[in-house]
Amino acid sequence: MSDETRETRIEAQNPLSASQKNPEKTSHIKSLIWGGVVTLIILAFLPVPLFTTNLSFMFYMMLWLTMATSFNFVAGMAGYMPFGYVAFYGIGAYATGVLYKTFGLPIPIALAGAAAAGVAIGLLLAPTLRLKGVYFGIVSLALAMAMKLIISLMPAKITGGSLGLILSGANDPTMAYYAMFIVLLGALAAGTWLSMSRLGIALRAIRDDREAAEVVGVNVVRTRLKAWVMATMFPSLVGGVEAWYTNAIDLESSFNLLVTAKSIVYAMAGGLGFLVGPIVGASALYGIDQLIWRHFPTLNLLILGVVIIALMLLLPRGIVGAFAQRFSRFRRFIP
Amino acid sequence: MLKVDQLVKTFGGMTALAGISLTVPDRSILGVLGMNGSGKTTMLNCINGIYEATAGEISLDGVSLIGKAPHAVFSEGVGRTFQVPRIFPQMSLLENLAVALLNKGLSNAQVAEISAHWLNKVELYRLRHNYAEELSGGQQKLLELARIMVANPKLVLLDEPFAGVNPSLALLLIGIIREMPQEVGCSVMLVSHDLTSVYELSDNILVMHEGHVLAEGNAEAIQKNPDVIEAYLGA
Numbered sequence: 001m002s003d004e005t006r007e008t009r010i011e012a013q014n015p016l017s018a019s020q021k022n023p024e025k026t027s028h029i030k031s032l033i034w035g036g037v038v039t040l041i042i043l044a045f046l047p048v049p050l051f052t053t054n055l056s057f058m059f060y061m062m063l064w065l066t067m068a069t070s071f072n073f074v075a076g077m078a079g080y081m082p083f084g085y086v087a088f089y090g091i092g093a094y095a096t097g098v099l100y101k102t103f104g105l106p107i108p109i110a111l112a113g114a115a116a117a118g119v120a121i122g123l124l125l126a127p128t129l130r131l132k133g134v135y136f137g138i139v140s141l142a143l144a145m146a147m148k149l150i151i152s153l154m155p156a157k158i159t160g161g162s163l164g165l166i167l168s169g170a171n172d173p174t175m176a177y178y179a180m181f182i183v184l185l186g187a188l189a190a191g192t193w194l195s196m197s198r199l200g201i202a203l204r205a206i207r208d209d210r211e212a213a214e215v216v217g218v219n220v221v222r223t224r225l226k227a228w229v230m231a232t233m234f235p236s237l238v239g240g241v242e243a244w245y246t247n248a249i250d251l252e253s254s255f256n257l258l259v260t261a262k263s264i265v266y267a268m269a270g271g272l273g274f275l276v277g278p279i280v281g282a283s284a285l286y287g288i289d290q291l292i293w294r295h296f297p298t299l300n301l302l303i304l305g306v307v308i309i310a311l312m313l314l315l316p317r318g319i320v321g322a323f324a325q326r327f328s329r330f331r332r333f334i335p
Numbered sequence: 336m337l338k339v340d341q342l343v344k345t346f347g348g349m350t351a352l353a354g355i356s357l358t359v360p361d362r363s364i365l366g367v368l369g370m371n372g373s374g375k376t377t378m379l380n381c382i383n384g385i386y387e388a389t390a391g392e393i394s395l396d397g398v399s400l401i402g403k404a405p406h407a408v409f410s411e412g413v414g415r416t417f418q419v420p421r422i423f424p425q426m427s428l429l430e431n432l433a434v435a436l437l438n439k440g441l442s443n444a445q446v447a448e449i450s451a452h453w454l455n456k457v458e459l460y461r462l463r464h465n466y467a468e469e470l471s472g473g474q475q476k477l478l479e480l481a482r483i484m485v486a487n488p489k490l491v492l493l494d495e496p497f498a499g500v501n502p503s504l505a506l507l508l509i510g511i512i513r514e515m516p517q518e519v520g521c522s523v524m525l526v527s528h529d530l531t532s533v534y535e536l537s538d539n540i541l542v543m544h545e546g547h548v549l550a551e552g553n554a555e556a557i558q559k560n561p562d563v564i565e566a567y568l569g570a
Contacts, residue, residue: 198433198437201426201430201433201434201437202434202437204423204425204426204430205423205426205434207425208422208423208424208425208426209421209422209423209424211385211405211421212417212421212422212423213423213434214404214405214406214409215383215385215405215406215409215415215421216409216414216434216435216482216483216486217406217409217410217434217435217437217438217486218406218434218437219404219406220406273425331466332427332464
């Protein structure tokens with residue numbers, strides 16, 4: 001298509017719609033939609049312990065919403081895939097367990113320690129933020145495997161060895177539920193801030209074209225590092241809170257690559273780069289996952305895999321991404 | 336003033352730049368001509384820090400650019416466009432321009448004002464809230480130019496700005512480039528295969544051939560230079 005034809009088409013498609021004439025209105029509508037989504041989340045999760053003692057479904061729903069949201073910070077906003085994301089989840093779980101069980105610290109302090117441990121390990125990985133594309137993903141995957149190995153080699157009196165750690169004294173599912181609720185709200189707040197801040201603009205520029213971003217003054221490594229710190233803190237907290245909720249920590253479940261896989265799939269299924277993407281993806285797929293598990297427990301992963309393949313084939317940009325593509329005039333309203 | 340002295344760039348055993356020297360005085364336009372593979376884009380990549388020079392010196396107003404990363408070179412006042420425009424496709428036009436102003440310490444209102452000025456200049460203001468991927472190739476070139484101009488650069492490196500641009504947009508581009516040295520106060524290095532535009536716009540022209548400077552002079556001298564005629568312009 002020639003330039004002139006395209007320009008004519010663009011002008012025809014964009015006869016200065018109401019939103020373009022009034023960008024403040026666009027921003028206001030977008031904020032309202034996002035505010036509505038967050039309010040719904042609060043209303044859906046906050047009162048649950050008042051009505052039931054069976055908190056598992058909603059607890060794990062919050063867990064996956066948080067994992068997918070924080071995964072979106074790096075994959076959706078900065079454009080790189082940490083395949084070893086589970087490393088931080090596992091570090092968080094073990095840091096919480098060791099600080100509580102071995103060092104006798106109260107759970108809130110143990111959780112703060114888990115976040116600090118995740119960020120510290122993330123900072124150790126900082127030099128690899130220079131790597132491009134899949135290479136960074138592979139390094140992070142190696143980190144997950146290395147962390148699992150390192151913990152397995154540590155003295156059993158600290159990490160519990162092959163039996164893991166049991167946090168029996170910390171049993172308080174309701175408090176753990178609310179801790180996960182706070183972590184989820186923290187992740188949503190961080191995502192909101194990122195999407196509105198100058199850091200968010202720099203990250204999206206890197207995602208779109210790393211070299212072009214650098215050529216117009218974006219310090220790619222430093223910018224990525226800031227997003228990386230945020231993205232490592234939340235899975236560490238999630239791992240710690242989940243350990244508190246279940247009172248059990250072991251190497252296989254703490255460093256299970258399915259944690260990374262599900263974070264990726266949930267975020268992508270909703271639509272990377274949109275704040276609501278991971279929310280939609282995690283809500284839809286976790287619900288489907290649980291339905292399949294209840295009705296076909298032996299075929300759970302197989303059927304879920306088929307659902308995911310179908311989703312990726314039919315909606316490669318995710319549910320929200322597909323909506324934005326199909327109804328492009330509404331794209332600027334989608335948070 | 337940009338000063339390049341004995342710039343060498345090698346890739347393994349291949350020499351892309353074999354000791355290039357040039358100067359671009361303040362508020363002037365240097366046109367750069369040369370066949371494909373003569374080293375024009377490699378030279379731009381060395382100046383703006385995408386490539387690390389193998390040897391030689393590059394300085395802008397006396398400040399060495401050697402060893403600086405592209406973002407640091409940009410901070411020194413060097414803006415650059417690409418042969419194939421490299422905009423941020425999933426960001427609005429306003430956001431594209433805002434990226435170049437992130438580290439300038441400006442308020443949001445100042446960013447909006449400067450961006451509006453340059454989007455008006457390149458006649459894209461009406462599309463300011465559109466996603467950049469919705470623009471035509473020619474419009475993307477204009478957006479890329481506006482994106483570096485908002486930062487008020489001292490030196491602008493333009494890599495084939497007229498390639499794939501329709502005649503009306505090319506005229507707009509030519510007008511903007513012509514005004515840049517006096518209105519904005521920057522110098523321009525214009526790499527292009529469009530001989531007419533280079534002759535028309537440039538104060539001085541450099542012809543490159545296989546990593547060397549083949550000739551340098553004004554448009555008239557270049558058109559009469561027998562080496563240039565033989566190697567580049569043809570009979």
